[in-house]
Amino acid sequence: MTKALIGLEIHAELMTQTKMFCGCKNEFGATPNTNVCPVCLGHPGTLPRINKGAVEKAVLAGLAMNCQIRKECQMDRKKYFYPDLTKGFQISQNEEPLCYEGYIEIQGEEGAKKVRIERIHIEEDTGKSNHTEDGSTWMDYNRAGVPLIEIVTYPDMSSGKEARLFLENLKERLKYIGVSDVKMEEGSMRCDVNFNLIGEERKTAITEIKNLNSFRAVEKAIDFERERHGEILNQGNSGRKETRRWDDGIGETVHMRYKETAADYRLSVEGDLPRIHLSEEFIEDIRKKLPEMPHEKKIRLMEQYGISEYDANIISAGKTLSDLFEETVNYHKDASKVCDWLLVDVLRLKNEAEIELSQLKFGAKELGALITLVQSGKINQKTGKKVLRIMFEDGKTPEKIVEEQGLGQISDASALVEVVEAVLKDNAQSVEDYHNGKDRAIGYLMGECMKRTRGKGNPQLFNSMLLERLKKN
Numbered sequence: 091m092t093k094a095l096i097g098l099e100i101h102a103e104l105m106t107q108t109k110m111f112c113g114c115k116n117e118f119g120a121t122p123n124t125n126v127c128p129v130c131l132g133h134p135g136t137l138p139r140i141n142k143g144a145v146e147k148a149v150l151a152g153l154a155m156n157c158q159i160r161k162e163c164q165m166d167r168k169k170y171f172y173p174d175l176t177k178g179f180q181i182s183q184n185e186e187p188l189c190y191e192g193y194i195e196i197q198g199e200e201g202a203k204k205v206r207i208e209r210i211h212i213e214e215d216t217g218k219s220n221h222t223e224d225g226s227t228w229m230d231y232n233r234a235g236v237p238l239i240e241i242v243t244y245p246d247m248s249s250g251k252e253a254r255l256f257l258e259n260l261k262e263r264l265k266y267i268g269v270s271d272v273k274m275e276e277g278s279m280r281c282d283v284n285f286n287l288i289g290e291e292r293k294t295a296i297t298e299i300k301n302l303n304s305f306r307a308v309e310k311a312i313d314f315e316r317e318r319h320g321e322i323l324n325q326g327n328s329g330r331k332e333t334r335r336w337d338d339g340i341g342e343t344v345h346m347r348y349k350e351t352a353a354d355y356r357l358s359v360e361g362d363l364p365r366i367h368l369s370e371e372f373i374e375d376i377r378k379k380l381p382e383m384p385h386e387k388k389i390r391l392m393e394q395y396g397i398s399e400y401d402a403n404i405i406s407a408g409k410t411l412s413d414l415f416e417e418t419v420n421y422h423k424d425a426s427k428v429c430d431w432l433l434v435d436v437l438r439l440k441n442e443a444e445i446e447l448s449q450l451k452f453g454a455k456e457l458g459a460l461i462t463l464v465q466s467g468k469i470n471q472k473t474g475k476k477v478l479r480i481m482f483e484d485g486k487t488p489e490k491i492v493e494e495q496g497l498g499q500i501s502d503a504s505a506l507v508e509v510v511e512a513v514l515k516d517n518a519q520s521v522e523d524y525h526n527g528k529d530r531a532i533g534y535l536m537g538e539c540m541k542r543t544r545g546k547g548n549p550q551l552f553n554s555m556l557l558e559r560l561k562k563n
C-alpha cells in the first residue's frame with residue numbers, strides 16, 4: 091500500500107485599490123506599464139510603505155480559514171533575479187507569517203476531513219513576461235507590487251480529487267469575504283502542488299508542480315504524479331527533489347529543474363519597513379466583518395429549515411441566492427416548496443435570460459405570495475408557472491396577474507360537476523375503456539376536464555369527482 095501526501099501553495103491577489111508598497115493602481119488589464127512608479131520598479135533610493143487595506147484583507151482571509159493571527163511580525167527580503175523582478179528581491183514573509191495554524195474542512199472521499207493550513211503570509215507579486223511568437227519577450231510591470239497572500243497547507247490531502255475539493259472550498263471562501271476575485275484564468279489565483287508518495291519501505295522525494303491553470307489541471311497532474319512516483323518506488327528508488335510543470339496539451343508533467351533550497355534565496359529581514367503591530371481591537375473589528383461561511387451556512391440551512399443537503403449545497407454557494415431563499419421563507423413557511431420553486435423554476439428563467447439573480451423584477455415577498463397561491467389551491471401548479479413567467483417578464487405581483495387574467499382555480503365542486511358530466515357523456519368510449527380496466531382512460535378524461543375549464547379546474551378535485559362518478563356506472 092502506498093499513500094500520497096499532497097500539500098498546496100496557493101497565491102491569491104488581494105482586491106485592493108492600490109499596490110502593496112506604493113500608491114499605484116491595482117487593476118487587471120490596464121495598458122502595459124501604465125500603473126508603475128519608482129517604488130514598484132525598484133529604483134534606487136525609493137522606500138516602500140505598507141498598504142493597510144492589504145493587511146486587513148489578509149487578516150480577514152486568515153480568520154475565514156480559522157487561523158491564528160500574529161500580532162507582531164516582520165517582512166523579509168527574498169533575493170533572486172528574474173526579469174520580472176527589477177528590484178532583484180521580493181518583499182515577502184518568511185520567519186513570521188501574518189496568519190498561521192488554521193484549517194478548512196472539506197467533504198472528502200471518506201467523509202468530512204480537516205485540511206490544516208500551515209501559514210498565510212503577505213507578499214508582493216512580480217511583473218509579467220509576455221512571450222511573443224517571434225521569440226521576443228515584452229515585460230509588463232503593472233503587476234509588480236500587487237498584494238498577494240500565499241496560503242500553504244500541510245500535506246493533508248491524499249488524492250487529486252481531494253485537492254480539487256479543497257481548492258473549490260478555498261475559492262468560495264475568498265470570494266465570499268471579498269478579498270480576492272480568485273480567477274485562475276486571469277492569474278489572480280495560482281496554485282502549486284507538492285507531492286510525494288509513502289511506500290512500505292521508503293518514500294519518494296517531493297516534487298513541486300507548477301503551471302497549473304485550472305482545478306482540473308491540478309487534479310490531473312496529481313493523478314499523473316501518483317503513477318510516476320509509484321514507478322519510482324517500484325524500481326526501489328526515491329527519486330530526487332525537483333520542480334516540474336504541467337503540460338495540458340500532452341497531459342503530463344515535465345521536468346523543469348532540481349529544486350532551489352531556501353539558502354538560494356538569501357533571505358533577510360526587510361530593513362526598509364518597520365515591524366507590523368496589530369492591536370487586539372484591529373483584529374476583533376475585522377472578525378466582526380466575517381460573514382457566515384458557505385459551509386456553516388449549509389449546515390444551518392439544513393437544520394433550521396429541514397431542507398436536503400443537495401438543496402442546501404446549491405443555496406449556500408451564493409449570498410444573493412441564500413438571502414432570497416431565507417427572505418422567501420418569511421413569506422411562505424414551507425421551505426421545501428420554496429426550494430422547488432426557487433431552485434428549479436426561478437433559476438431556469440434566470441439562466442435562460444442570462445441575467446443575475448439581483449436583476450430579478452420581483453422579490454421574496456412576491457415569490458412567497460405565488461407559492462402560497464398554489465399551495466392554497468387558488469391556482470394550480472401549471473398556472474403558477476405561467477404566473478411566474480409573467481412576474482419574471484414584467485414584475486407584476488402574482489395576485490394582480492391572477493386577477494387580471496382570470497386565472498383563479500375553480501375549487502368549487504358544484505361549479506365543476508357539469509363539466510364532469512358533459513365530459514363523460516361526450517366520451518363514452520373512454521368510459522367503456524376505463525371499465526374494461528384501461529386505467530389510462532382516466533388521464534384522458536382528466537385532460538378533457540382541464541381543457542374545458544381552460545386549465546382553471548382543480549385537478550385533484552376533478553380526479554376524485556371522476557373516480558366517484560365512474561364507480562356508479
Ligand SMILES: [Zn+2]
Pocket residue numbers: 109112113114125126127128129130131235
Ligand atoms: Zn508603484
